[in-house]
Amino acid sequence: MPILVERLSHTYLPGSALAYPALSDISLAVADGEFLGIIGHTGSGKSTLIQHLNGLLLPTDGNVLVDGFNTREKKLRKKIRSLVGMVFQYPEYQLFEETVERDVSFGPKNMGLEAPEIHERAFEALRLVGLPPEDFAEKSPFELSGGEKRRAALAGILAMRPKYLVLDEPMAGLDPRGRREILALIESLRRGQNTGIVMVSHSMDDVAMYADRIAVLDQGSLGMLGTPEEVFSRGDELIRMGLNLPQATRLVRALRERGVAIERDYFRMDELSQELIARWHHDR
């Protein structure tokens, strides 16, 4: 069963003088095991949209159904929160306990798991995100570096083993290797556990590489929804929206401008590099 977003609109502070319509008429679905990327300019409504996916925000209009459960129903909220794990844009919002281990255990504890299982899950999650529990379990989350905080926040959600993972800029502030490792981890959860992934990102390369489909938000509306190929073939529109193209695609464009004919578009550096090497050998 999927997450269904049906004609969702959201206005902050409705009815007041400060009313701000942040989203209008968004419809989309996230299937089991699907990787949906969300891109859009600053303030386009990405964080507002994803906070609807576990009922943190409720639609002003329209509905969100998680495996058939409507997020408007108060008594389903706990159920929905255990299905949909959410990592916020700023990890500070979800770190509040005295030690990292307690923070990571918070979710599993709330799910009513037994102490040994909680402990095991917490340690496993910490290892997965690159925070060896020997070094980090007893630390205060407030004494972590920026990237370490982000990893800890992610561990807390992984430890709940949710069916859907909703991640708001999870790579921001991670070092290049960490970025690669965490993306690989997310991908392995998807393949192994069939976890549905929703990832907001400003990295066109990351979404091009991993997403099955990409939703493009533009001023609170769904500007595009399609495969990476479909979305990134509309480069000029994306650039006008304050976005960009994956680096491989940018190089293809730069080559064409210089009279080098490249037949198709590329979104991934490794594929482009193979093409360029093959081309060079062939020309010789």
Place this chain on the structure above:
Amino acid sequence: MTQETVIELVNVGFQYTGSEKAALKNISLSIKKGEVVAIVGHNGSGKSTLCKLFNALLLPAEGIVTVHGMDTCAEQNTLEIRRRVGMVFQNPDNQLVTTIVEEDVGFGPENLGVVPSEIRSRVEVALREVEMSAYAEKASHALSGGQKQRVAIAGLLAMQPEVLVLDEATAMLDPKGREEVLSTVLRLNRDRGMTVVMITQFMEEALGVDRVFVLSDGRLVMEGTPQEVFNERALLDESRLEAPAYVQLRDRLISAGLPISQNAMTCNALADELARVLSAL
């Protein structure tokens, strides 16, 4: 040409209280007036800690940090140092202290004792600079993640410091926003001779700077031009870093035998090289 040194560290060590391990070990470096430098390093390598030493937010446990020759450990220097060295924190929420955007941007200059009429005009200019004028009267907490970063940057600009320290200040911005902030900062460097220190995890951002410092495990392991640093593949790897994507592609092409220049590091430079190689055939 002898350039004036703005920030200098000599054998600096730092350890957080209650922590078993030193966050910074024996760091010596100097930053010259008008330079643009980048600090890169893995998570927890000590970048934010290092920057907080630059404006006396943290004080060294060992060694000496000076700003224009003023020792950061001497209390009578603190205000003058903070006036000269302004910083945007990694998390803008730590910076947005009041409730309204324009008040937040004016907070820094106000603390420096700038007169109200001057504060108003600085706030206006700074908000325009980051394209947030329309949000001047909005509540700071009701901003999107990237909008908060823009406001935090405006707050720094309004202080008109001599040294801008940006701790991953563009991490949450969309691609266009990141380019704009970067070009604003470079323009201030060019036109007003501001010194710029930026921490970044986007290695391609570090390509446009004069010098790159690489931290690993609290140590300064490398320092050089982007060219020098990003060609040290083994050392980068040991430091858990990677060269920018176009540099990696360039190296893959070179090892496959394509006769392209080692100097190509950006999209355009690489395209120039490839156009020459591919169409010459």
